[in-house]
Amino acid sequence: MATQLIECVPNFSEGRRPGVIAAIVEPFHKTPGCFVLDYRADEDHNRLVVSLAGRPGPLQDALLAAAQVAIARIDMAAHRGAHPRIGAIDVIPFTPLRNIDMAACVALAHAFGRRFHEETGIPVYFYEEAALRPERKKLEVIRKGQYEGLREAVKTPERRPDVGGPVLHPSAGATVIGARRFLVAFNVNLKTTDLQVAKRIAAAVRASSGGFCHVKGIGLALADRGLVQVSLNLVDHEKNPLYRVLETVRMEARRWGVAVAETEVYGMVPAAALLDSTAYYLQVAGFDPAQVIELQLLEKIGDGG
Amino acid sequence: MATQLIECVPNFSEGRRPGVIAAIVEPFHKTPGCFVLDYRADEDHNRLVVSLAGRPGPLQDALLAAAQVAIARIDMAAHRGAHPRIGAIDVIPFTPLRNIDMAACVALAHAFGRRFHEETGIPVYFYEEAALRPERKKLEVIRKGQYEGLREAVKTPERRPDVGGPVLHPSAGATVIGARRFLVAFNVNLKTTDLQVAKRIAAAVRASSGGFCHVKGIGLALADRGLVQVSLNLVDHEKNPLYRVLETVRMEARRWGVAVAETEVYGMVPAAALLDSTAYYLQVAGFDPAQVIELQLLEKIGDGG
Numbered sequence: 001m002a003t004q005l006i007e008c009v010p011n012f013s014e015g016r017r018p019g020v021i022a023a024i025v026e027p028f029h030k031t032p033g034c035f036v037l038d039y040r041a042d043e044d045h046n047r048l049v050v051s052l053a054g055r056p057g058p059l060q061d062a063l064l065a066a067a068q069v070a071i072a073r074i075d076m077a078a079h080r081g082a083h084p085r086i087g088a089i090d091v092i093p094f095t096p097l098r099n100i101d102m103a104a105c106v107a108l109a110h111a112f113g114r115r116f117h118e119e120t121g122i123p124v125y126f127y128e129e130a131a132l133r134p135e136r137k138k139l140e141v142i143r144k145g146q147y148e149g150l151r152e153a154v155k156t157p158e159r160r161p162d163v164g165g166p167v168l169h170p171s172a173g174a175t176v177i178g179a180r181r182f183l184v185a186f187n188v189n190l191k192t193t194d195l196q197v198a199k200r201i202a203a204a205v206r207a208s209s210g211g212f213c214h215v216k217g218i219g220l221a222l223a224d225r226g227l228v229q230v231s232l233n234l235v236d237h238e239k240n241p242l243y244r245v246l247e248t249v250r251m252e253a254r255r256w257g258v259a260v261a262e263t264e265v266y267g268m269v270p271a272a273a274l275l276d277s278t279a280y281y282l283q284v285a286g287f288d289p290a291q292v293i294e295l296q297l298l299e300k301i302g303d304g305g
Numbered sequence: 306m307a308t309q310l311i312e313c314v315p316n317f318s319e320g321r322r323p324g325v326i327a328a329i330v331e332p333f334h335k336t337p338g339c340f341v342l343d344y345r346a347d348e349d350h351n352r353l354v355v356s357l358a359g360r361p362g363p364l365q366d367a368l369l370a371a372a373q374v375a376i377a378r379i380d381m382a383a384h385r386g387a388h389p390r391i392g393a394i395d396v397i398p399f400t401p402l403r404n405i406d407m408a409a410c411v412a413l414a415h416a417f418g419r420r421f422h423e424e425t426g427i428p429v430y431f432y433e434e435a436a437l438r439p440e441r442k443k444l445e446v447i448r449k450g451q452y453e454g455l456r457e458a459v460k461t462p463e464r465r466p467d468v469g470g471p472v473l474h475p476s477a478g479a480t481v482i483g484a485r486r487f488l489v490a491f492n493v494n495l496k497t498t499d500l501q502v503a504k505r506i507a508a509a510v511r512a513s514s515g516g517f518c519h520v521k522g523i524g525l526a527l528a529d530r531g532l533v534q535v536s537l538n539l540v541d542h543e544k545n546p547l548y549r550v551l552e553t554v555r556m557e558a559r560r561w562g563v564a565v566a567e568t569e570v571y572g573m574v575p576a577a578a579l580l581d582s583t584a585y586y587l588q589v590a591g592f593d594p595a596q597v598i599e600l601q602l603l604e605k606i607g608d609g610g
Binding site for chain 1: 310340342358402403547548551566567568570572576579582583589590591592596597598599601602603605606
C-alpha cells in the first residue's frame, strides 16, 4: 500500500519560554516518520504552532510524547496570552495529505482522541469534520469563554467534553482534536489605493456573502505600498481551486479598470493545490501527479523512518 | 548540507529477454538511496531505458552493479535492434535534480567514467555538457557507424575514446557517459486539420529555425483525432519555460484563427518546470518551492537510505 501521509498543526499554549518550546518540539524532531515542516512561537499570543507531516502512526506517538511535556511544563491557571485557548495542548487538527481521505482522518481523530484522553487524563472535544455535535464543527463554539470560563461551563450538558470530563484537567485544561482540509492562504494585491474595490471583490468571492462556498476573504489596504489586497483563505482548494478564484477576482477588478499587481501564497501549500492550476493554465490533458519526479520520489522513499 | 539528488536514465542494449532485463534492473531496486522511477523495454529497439533518481553515491554504485550484469549477459556481436547503439551499457546521462548544479554533474560524470572504465574495462566517451571535445557534445557523432562500424573506427585518433581504448570491449563495446539538463517533452494539440499550421508554428518556436534557443520541435498530424500537433522538446526549461513556449504557440496560432485544444506533458517532469509556470500564471510574487509541503518533506526525509 502506498504510504499514507497526513499533515498536523498542533497548537500549544506556550510562546515565551524557549526551553519549554524546545522541549515540546523535541519529540517531533526525534520520532522517525514524523517531520517538522515549520514551527513558530508568538510571545503576544503566548502560543506555539507546529507544522508536522508524516505517517499516521509515528505522528500520533510524537504528539502524545509532546503532550506529556506540555502537561508537565504548562499550567493553564497561570497562562496569559492574546489568543483564545482552553488548554495546554489547545488544538490538534489532522489533514489528509497523500493516500488518505477525509473519512480516514476523521476516524483517526476519533481514535487518537480516545487514546489521548486515556494517556493524559485531558478531556477532549472533537471539531470540524470530526465534530460529533453539529455546533462543535466551529472551534469558536468549543472555545467560548476560554479556559477560565470553561472551568465552570464544562459541567453543563451542552459543554460536556466528547471524551472524558465533566471536569477539566487541573493544569492542562481541555484539548480540541479534529480533522479538516488544508487551508491555503492566498492574497491578491490590486493596483489601486481604493479600498472599496478590494472590499467589493472580497464580498463577491467569499462564501459568507454568497460567493464561492469554500472561500473566506476580506479587503485590506496596503497603504505603504499604494495597493489594496483581497486577502483570501481557500478552505477547500479542490472545490474552489486557486485559478478559478484568481480569475474571478481579475474579472471583477476589470469593472473598475484595476489590474492584479501580484499574488501571494502564504505559508505551506500542498503540491496538488498548485498543480491543479498549472494543468488549467497550460491546458494539460490527463496530467498525472505521478509524472512529477519529486512526488514519485517521495512515494518511493516512503516513510523514511 | 541539503541532500543532493540527481536523475539518471541509463540505456542498456537489451529489450527482449525478460530475465536479463529483470537482472539488470535488480541492483537499482535493491540499492538504498537509489530509486527506480520507471523502466521500459522496447522489443523493436531491443533496448532498456531506466529512469532513476537518487543521491550521487548510491546511484553510481547501483549503475556499476547493473553494468556488471549487462556485461555478463549481453554480447554486442550478436545484438540486433532498430535503435542506434555502440555498447551493452549504451548511454548513462546524469541530470541535476535538487541541490546540485550542472558543473557538479559534469565532474561526477568524469569521475564516474574513469571508475566505470577501471571496474569494467569498457572504454568511455563523454557527451553533452561533459564532452571533452566539442563535436562529442552530440550523441550521434559518437555513435556514428554504431557498434559494428566503431569496432574499426575506434582505432583512429578522431574516434579514440576519452577513457580507455583504443579497442572496444570484446562483448560490451563502448559506453557514452555525460551530463545534461532535464528534457521536458511537451506537445500542443491544435484545433485544425491543417498540418501546415503545426509545421509553421514549430518552425517559429524551435532553435533550428531561429526560435527559442533551447526548444526542438516538429509539426505532426493527429489524423484520427482531427487535430494537428506541435511536438516539442524543451531542453532547458529554465531558460525557455513551458508557459512562454505555450503562449508563443498560442499567439502564432491566432494568426490562422486556430485555438489550442489541449497540451500533453509526456513522461517525467521536475516540479520546478511546472511550478515556474504556476507562479507566472497565478502571478505569485516571491514564491519559494520550500512552501510546497511535499518538496519540503522530500528534503527532510533526505536520502531515505
